[in-house]
Structures are given as structure tokens and as C-alpha cells.
Amino acid sequence: MLKRLSVTTIVCHIAFNYCFSSENYNLLIQDTLDLTKISFAISDSSLLTSILSVPSDTFSSTSYTRLKGITTFRGGPYRDRASIGRISKRPDSLVIKWSAKTAPQGEWGGGAGWTGQPSVVQWPNELRTKMNIDPKFSDSLFVEVIAASLDGNVYFLDLETGTPSRKPIKINNPIKGSVSIDPRGFPILYVGQGIANKKIFGFRIFSLIDQQLLHFLDGNDPFSIRNWAAFDGSPLINAANDVMYLGGENGLLYCVKLNTRYDSLTGKANIAPQELRLRYKVNDDHKVGIENSVAAYGNKIFFADNHGYILAIDLSTLKPLWVIHNYDDTDASLIIQPEAGIPYLYTGSEVDKQGKMGFSYLKKINGLTGATVWEKKYPCLTVLGDHPVNGGMLATPIIGKMNSSGKVIFNLARYKELNKGLLVALNQTTGEVLYEVSLPNYSWSSPVDIYDEEGNMFIFLADSKGYVMLLDGENGTMIYKKKIAELFEASPVVFDNKIIIPSRPNKIFCLEIR
Template identity: 50%
Template sequence: MKIIRFGTTIFTSLSLLTAALFFQQEKDLTNVFALEQTSDIIPTEIKELSHLSYGFQGQTSMITKGQIQTFPDTYSNLPGVFTFRGNHLRDSAAYGLVNEKPSQILKQWEFKTGSSPRWGGGAGWTGQPAIVKWANDVKMTMNINGEFKNKENFVEVIYASLDGKVYFFDIESGKQSRPAIDIKNPIKGSVSIDPRGYPLLYVGQGIPQTGNSQIGFRIYSLIDGKLLHFVKGLDSYAYRGWGAFDSAALVNRNTDTLFLGGENGLFYSMKLNTKFDAKKKTISVNPQTVKYRYKIGNFNHQGIENSVASYKNMMYFTDNGGTLQGIDIAKMKPVWALGMTDDSDASIVIEPQKGIPFLYTGTEVDKQGSKGNSILRKVNGLTGKVMWKKEIPALTILGENPVNGGLLATPIIGKNDISNQIIFTIARYKTMSAGLMLSLDKETGKEIWRREMSNYAWSSPVAVYDKKGNSYIVQCDSVGTIYLIKGKTGEIIQKKNFYGSNIEASPAIYNNTIVIANRGGRIFSLTIK
């Protein structure tokens, strides 16, 4: 049904004219209400799950009352990459198209970050940047340097670093576009930007460098870089006493609601109560938070490191024990839950087919011991039924400083000429240093192609397409090699190594421009030509 949605956000000077212009990317975003198609609710049947015990802290009615809690089909109407793997389906870290028949990767610019005492600089896992082309009226509210505030086609890169800072760059020149935000603690995960185009930054912290009391999740104003809200990671309600947030947040732009997984084992739903006034250059949030905790069987490995994924009113995540859940966020009830497999940090990716969300997920080798199998699965997101399963042998380093093998890279859901493929990258295949790229048929799980790698990868592969629908994959590895690969066959077009430093972060791509960081303290940009 069609509804007129004023949202839960305060706007100024509303007009039908601005509403009509809303979906044109260059028009102002503020002073607007949107006339848009409401996403359908997936009907769910809530049954007692004897193997799952769960509870909530906070009133679930805050999330469901007076609004349709379902994600729209389009995560954002603005150009860019707004969160880890782009959107609520976690299916794309690329925006736009590449030139036809690309043959090489060329370096464009680089930036040297600071360094934390133990973790160094650059970016770690998952370490993907956000890339945003701001609407002009929003751009004018922010503390962007004048050179870029007045630049007509300004596109901003926003990158969190292990040195504890969030950096901002002009994608074209690599110049810093505004002052960095310093949280003084290493950030391992990926930032999210509000998909409504509001000047809000969402960022989790990976390491308690300045003490456990300061580890958590933060919301910043991008008008002036000030902290608006802090979620403390160490929580007495949680079953696990670790407060990091490597997960990247999702925001439902229709309901002003944020969803997030914590490594403390809690799933967070936050009614943000955002107020944004572009004329006054002010923004605020006043979150009302609901926390979901759970136990599945004898499971004792809570900890959500992957970034939660959603299709309409269904939300999905896995955890450090490999349990997998589907939650109806319109009812705030779990619908199904699968039991323990092994640590699962790669994010679930979703592909809807005829109204059914199919999930693709995989595990590391961790709880299995020094060797085992990365368990790759396709799952029906409505029922939890496993459609197929494939086990790939992998190794891991255990002990005080473990370095796991298996699936840490979030897979590619193929589109266009690879629409039949799901592509996984497996770490520590056959040997501790080696890896494997594996393309499987989505329907059957049968192998289509494989490419054995001399050096493994935690970095997630990214697929890009030209205007004819031909696919190309960018894959980075643990010694800093960057591959440009034909998606259909796995054939290498070119490989380049610019710094000889581990790339465990994941790239984001805007048209022909790749932005990535390594563990050696560099953020850099490449051009696909």
C-alpha cells in the first residue's frame, strides 16, 4: 500500500514540491517528506523453540509501536557505500559501473595513518570504508573543508583505522576533507553512515586500549564531529564479558531504527529519535534501546562479530559458536535458530528469490581444533532449512594469539553474468599460508570454478560490473597482493602488490575507484582501467 511517511525525524519547511524531488540525487534531503512504497511484511509463525532460551531488556514496543518495522528494498537513495557490504542484504560493497574490459589496476593516492602501540595503523578486519556523495544542503551543514564544500561532484571516503581515528578524504585527490575523529582506541570493524543521508556516523571499537570502561559503540555528529551517544560494551545483562563491536550497524531509514550485534552476545535494536535541522545546523539522537540475549542448547560462545543482515522484517546473524538465528523485528520474536557449528565471523549474505530470502554463510576452523572444515551453507531464511552444505578443509593457529582459517571473508552473491554463482574465499587451505577462491552454483552447491591462492585472504572479495553485465572481482590477500579477476571463470586479469603488507581489510569501490587499507599503516586508492 502507498503511505505518506513523515517519519520519526523532525524536518523544517515541508513542501510537496521537495517531496516530489526527493528521489533526485542532487536535490536537498532536508525539509522533505517521502511518498514511497512500503515494503511488505513477511508473515511468520512464532513457535516455541525448545533449544532456544531468550529474553529482552527494554520495552520491545518501542521498536514496534506505531510503525511498520520492515526494511525497504533499497537501503539508501543516495550514491555510495553506506555500511559493510553496502546494504541490509550485505550483498555489495560497490557503487556504479566500471569501464568495459578493464586490464589493469593503477595507484591513485595514498595516506599514512598514525599507529597504536600494539595494533599499529592502517586498517584491520573487516576494515571497509564508507563512500558517500552527500546532498548539497547536508554537505553545507558539516565541517568539511571549504575546498570540498564548494566542489560540485565531491565524494567523501570515511575510513576507520587501527590507530583509533576515523579519517575523511576526497575520493578524487586523497586530500583530507575534514578533521579526523579520534576515539583513542583501535577500530577493527567498518563504519556505517546513515542511509537517509543525515550527518551521522556509527562506529564500533575493537580493542580497549584506554580501558574496558570505554570500549563500546559510538554515534557521532558529522556536523561538528561531536559524540552524540555511547553504548557501553561491558554489560551486566550480557552472558559474555567482552565489549568490542566489530559489527557494522544497519539503519532502517523508514523507521529511524538501528540494529547491531555486539561481541558481548547481545543483539541491539535502537529507536534513534533523530532530530535534524539543516537550517540551524543541528542534529541529535536520543536512543531507546532494546537488548536481546539468548542461549541455544549448551552453547557458551555468544559473540556477534559479523554484521547483522536483514530482508524486510527478518533479521539474521550468526556468532562465535556458529549458531544462526532469524528474528522477526516486526514482532521482536525469534522465528528459528540453528545450533552450533563453528565460529562464524563472515557476514551472512542474502538473495531474495520469489519472496524467499536465501542466506549464504560459512564458518571458520576454530572450535574444531588446529584442522577441520569450513562449513558453507545455503539456508532458507523463512524456515531455517539447510538447502545445501559443503565442507572445505582448512587449518588454524590456536593458542594465546590465534589466527584462524576457514571463511572470514564475506562471500559474493553473483549478479548479471555470474547470477548463478556464490563465491567464497577460504583462508589456510591445504597449508597455513595458502587460500582458495571457490565459486559454487547457488542452486545446487556444486563447484563451478576454483582458484588456489599462494597466500590466504581474510579480505572480502568485491564484484563490480560493466554496462554489459560482465563481472570482475577485486580480491586482496595476506601479503598485499591485489587481484583483478574475471568473475565468470576465475581467470586472473592482473595482480599487483604495491606495499608488501597484509590486507585483511575489505575494499569499497565507487565506479572505477577502489579504496582499501593495509596493516602497514596506509590507506590508498586504486583505479581500475
């Protein structure tokens, strides 16, 4: 896995230029891999009948959640939206509405790291009144922010004021990933952890009625090949067959039959999970791990791993459709944009296995066949050693919508120089460059697209020096930029005109778009 910045090194950067040539990397693996040379295994065939009952239209971006809000990393199965609502007009500034402090926790501090996106939800009255939310938040317009922290806590805050809406859930291990709320409207929270910290290590499911632990999924799994039990990705929940899909850094794809029981009268939620795991191995590689959040379209699921393998799995058979290679570690979540019934994937690699210098490869992929539609490469750097800090693409891209349909926007770290970054907009059809924005500081944080009432796109971005930015999504023009923190790695979420983004080492910010 990538070891993230410790508190003692978060502001230490090296200024140095590298010269790039095609000899700086060695491509040893063909793009599309022969499935007969890849081994696949499942842990328990007796569970197949209940888990494989997947309708062909299971996963849809528009109908994934019954709740008003952003319930998982980048909003749903396409991983393509982290904002809800629109702003009234073209923005010109950002104002800090509130900030909340987290507790410090050893080497990793507090706040949130990569990916660190909060969830935000406006609970239905009939559900909110059954939860252990502070009674003073009885207004039907109450919106709750749920944010996991590197300090080992999950925080619950009022969107309007930043006041705690209930006590935090203490996990006692640093959490690097993004929480998920059950999209079916059930009061269930899903939380992975990123660092062992001498405690039990894995993935947890909690009741949001009383915050009690419902299930612990141990990442130290004897069925896995890789001995690393972290879960940075956010799961997807299939309402049709009551199955949770989750990738682990131990290299397993988990398909968990939850057997959910929820009584809407009492608010009681219980689960009795049955875990089926899919294991794969490529070229005798024993160290593959999945850090990104799995994406899905219909009855197909897609993910990438830390060796750059990108896989498509048919959920009706749990068999692979195709496997390709994108040259290097791919931690950013894949995004999906359907065109004429074909799910097209957009992805990009880091510079990690290539060494101190290499290329970030950006791709558009046909999700049915694995064929590469177009590919672009950008020179990026990485810092190796005891505290590696990778370059390339760690941020999940933006798919343009409304007036910006046809654009895909990538955020690259350590572009050409160690401290710098690049925001690039490409034509979805051809891969042609539409515009580029040079960034003086690199960013791991995923940019988020925001729209006004006329359908114009604006981009919010935060960087590694603590700056927050607003850009015009049409041409990349910088509208607003200001330093408000030490470092941002976490990805933001937007509810109407409010942006919620945690920082390092110890704050969660709510910014109001003006």
C-alpha cells in the same frame, strides 16, 4: 573473539601440510535446534511498543539508502554489494592513484584490520555545505571517504586526491570493524571499536556536522552474559521506525530507538536513544558473541555468532524464528539473495573450535524456515595459541549479478595448507562447483564484484601478503596481480572505477581500475 595479528607477527607464517579425515572434528550439535531448549530474554519490555512497529517491507536492498555511495558494510541489509557504478570496459590493470598514511598505535599499528571497510559517499550539496568539511572541497562532485583505523582514528579523505577533507575523529581505541553512515541522509556516523586499550569500550554515534559525540553505547552491559564489550559489526538503520539494529561481541542484539531529530535548515542533528537488548543462551553457553554485521530482509533480521549459531529474529515480535548450527565460529556476515519472495542466506564457518584442522562449511539456507538447501565442506587449518589466526571463511561472499546471476563466490583462508587460500564459485541453486582458483596466499579480505557496462563481472581481491588481484568473474581467470603492501585484512569498497582499501600496518590505498 578472534585476536587479530599484531604488528610484530603480520608477516610470520608457517608452511606445513596436514592430512584431513572426517575424524578431525566432532559434530556434537544437530543442524536445526529446538527453540524450547534455547533461552531468550529482553532487557526492557516497556520499549516494545515503539520498537516493534516494523512494516513487513522494511528492509530492501534497492531502497535502503537515500545517499549515493556505500554507507555500511557491504552496502545494505542484504550485505551483498560493496561497489557502486560501472567501469567502461574489461579491465587489464590497477594503478595506485594515491595512498594516505595513518598513525601507528602500539601492538595493533594503524591502517585497518578485519573487517575495516571504509564508507564512501557523494554528499548532497544542501548537506555538504552544513558540514565541517574543508571549504576547498566545494565542488558538487566531491566524494568523501570515511575510514576507521586500528590507530584509534576515523579518517575523512577526498576520494579524488586522498587529501584530508576534515580532521580525524579520535576514539583512542583500535577500531577493527567498518563504519556506517545514516542511510536516511542524516549527518550521523556510527562507529564500533574492537580493542579496549585501557579506555572506555563500546559503540559511538557522532554528528557529521561538527563531529561531536551524540551517544556512547557501553558494551560492558550487566544484562549480557559475555564480558567482552567490542563491536566489530556495522549496524542497520530502519527508516520506518527510527531503530538501529546492531550485534555486540557481548552476545546481545541491540534494538535502539534513536529518537532522531534533524533540522535540514540548520543542519542540527540530535538523538535520544532508548536501548532494548535481546539476550540468548544455547546449551548453557556463556561465551557467544556477534562479530558480523546483521543482515535483514523485510521484517526479519539474521546473524551468526562465534560458536556457529545462526539466528533469525522476527522484528515485529522480537522472537526467534529459528536457530541452526554451522559447526564452528561464524564471523563473516551472512548475505541474502531473495528468490520468489523467499530470502535465501549464504554463509560459511571458520576453523576455530575444531582445533588446528577441520572444515569450513558453506551453506545455503532458507531464511523463512532455517532449512539447509545445500552444504559443502572444505578442509582448512588454523593457528592457535596466544595470537590465533583462523582459517576457513572470514570473508563475506559475493552474490553474482547481471551476466553472472546464479553464482555465489566464497573466499577461504588456509585451505589445506596454512599459507594458502581458495576462491570458489558455486551454483546458487545446486551448490555445484563452477570454478576454483587456488591462491598462494590466504585472504581474510572480502572479494568485491565490479561490473562493466555490458554487465560482465570482475572480481577484486586482496591477500595476506599484500597482493591485489583482478579476476574474470565468469571463469576465475587471473587478469592482474601485483604486490603493493605488507598485508591486507580489510575489505574494499568501489566507487565507479576507484577501489579504496586500507592495509596494515599504516596505509589507505585508492586504486584506479584501468
